[in-house]
Amino acid sequence: MAVSATNTSNEVVASKLLPGSHLLENFQTLVDSQPLGSALYHSSVNAIATTVLALILCSIAGYAFEIYHSRAKDAVMAILLLAIMIPFAATMIPLFRLFAQLGMVNSTFAVIVPLIATPFLILLFRQASRSFPHEIIEAARLDGLGEVSIFARIYLPTMKPTLAAAGVITFLFSWNNFLWPKVILVDNAYQTLPMLLSNMRAGYVTDYGSLMLAVFIVSVPTMVVFLALQRHFAEGVTGAIK
Numbered sequence: 001m002a003v004s005a006t007n008t009s010n011e012v013v014a015s016k017l018l019p020g021s022h023l024l025e026n027f028q029t030l031v032d033s034q035p036l037g038s039a040l041y042h043s044s045v046n047a048i049a050t051t052v053l054a055l056i057l058c059s060i061a062g063y064a065f066e067i068y069h070s071r072a073k074d075a076v077m078a079i080l081l082l083a084i085m086i087p088f089a090a091t092m093i094p095l096f097r098l099f100a101q102l103g104m105v106n107s108t109f110a111v112i113v114p115l116i117a118t119p120f121l122i123l124l125f126r127q128a129s130r131s132f133p134h135e136i137i138e139a140a141r142l143d144g145l146g147e148v149s150i151f152a153r154i155y156l157p158t159m160k161p162t163l164a165a166a167g168v169i170t171f172l173f174s175w176n177n178f179l180w181p182k183v184i185l186v187d188n189a190y191q192t193l194p195m196l197l198s199n200m201r202a203g204y205v206t207d208y209g210s211l212m213l214a215v216f217i218v219s220v221p222t223m224v225v226f227l228a229l230q231r232h233f234a235e236g237v238t239g240a241i242k
Contacts, residue, residue, distance in 0.1 A: 001219070004212035012208035024101060026209040033210070036153055036217075038189065039196040043175060046111050046192060047221075050174040051167055053116040058166065061117070062125020067137065077126075080119040088114075110184045115174055121166050126168055128162040128236070129155075164229045167234025172222050193218045 004012045009021035030036055067072060069091045091114075099110040132155065157165070178194035185191060191199070197218065200211050226233070 001212055001216050005209065005216045007209055007212075009206070009210075012212060014231070016095045022209060023213070025123075026207075027082065029192055029207060030210040030213055033207075034196055034199035034200065034214070035189075035191070036196070036214070038082040038193050039193045040217075042108070042190055043106055043192040043194075044221075046181070047174040050112040050115045051170045053112065054121055054170045055163055055167055056119065057117045058121035059125050059156065059159065059163065060151070061122045062127075063151060064128055065122070065126045066129035066132070067134070080122060083119045084123075089179070091179065095180075096183055105151030106185055106190050108186045111177075111181055112174070114180065115177070118170075123171065124166055124236075125159070125162060128159060132158060140182045143154050163236070165234075168226055168229050169232045175218075175222055 003017065003019050005026060006023040007016050008022050008025075011020060034135075054162065063075060089168055095114055096105075096212055104110040136154060140154055145153070176194060177192075178198065181192050182195055182198070185195070188195075188199070193214075197211070197214055200214060
């Protein structure tokens with residue numbers, strides 16, 4: 001991919017394996033023919049907002065499911081387990097109709113809302129919370145700490161590996177998400193990077209040099225995030241499945 005980004009379209013088709021000297025030319029072609037800056041901005045906003053909101057909401061939900069006791073808790077958890085088995089494609093049409101009626105088509109809000117409270121992340125935090133000692137919570141309550149302070153100052157610091165794992169999963173999924181943004185973002189002015197890659201293949205003639213460069217640009221943030229958090233990611237996943 002990186003090598004192909006430095007070659008011309010004909011050289012890419014010919015499967016040239018050596019780096020070329022057309023990187024700047026491919027970049028100029030990409031910038032001139034596609035709204036790269038706009039797509040990068042919208043993808044970044046969607047991915048960062050989705051990740052932050054998902055970590056906040058799902059960590060609170062996972063904490064509540066494990067720490068607080070209620071008769072309805074098991075029933076809600078069973079519903080969450082059933083929700084995991086429903087493919088997202090089956091909910092897209094109802095979601096689109098809902099956001100269309102609310103006038104939120106072509107909005108960042110409509111892109112991120114379906115992804116910020118996924119059953120999988122709630123279950124991930126709930127499983128990780130099972131190893132959290134309840135005695136610490138009781139001691140903190142006796143010392144006068146409120147529930148918000150207990151959650152923010154005691155619970156969250158112990159969940160750093162799980163937060164890292166959930167953050168990586170959410171960021172990668174949101175950054176690479178294509179189907180739902182393609183449905184809800186009707187105007188190309190709001191397109192994300194995966195949509196831009198699809199549009200580059202939509203014409204009669206494809207410049208594969210520029211396309212490979214675009215693919216490389218799209219891949220860099222995901223590689224950086226995963227490499228930076230891979231140790232915490234592994235700890236978070238293994239801790240949640242114990």
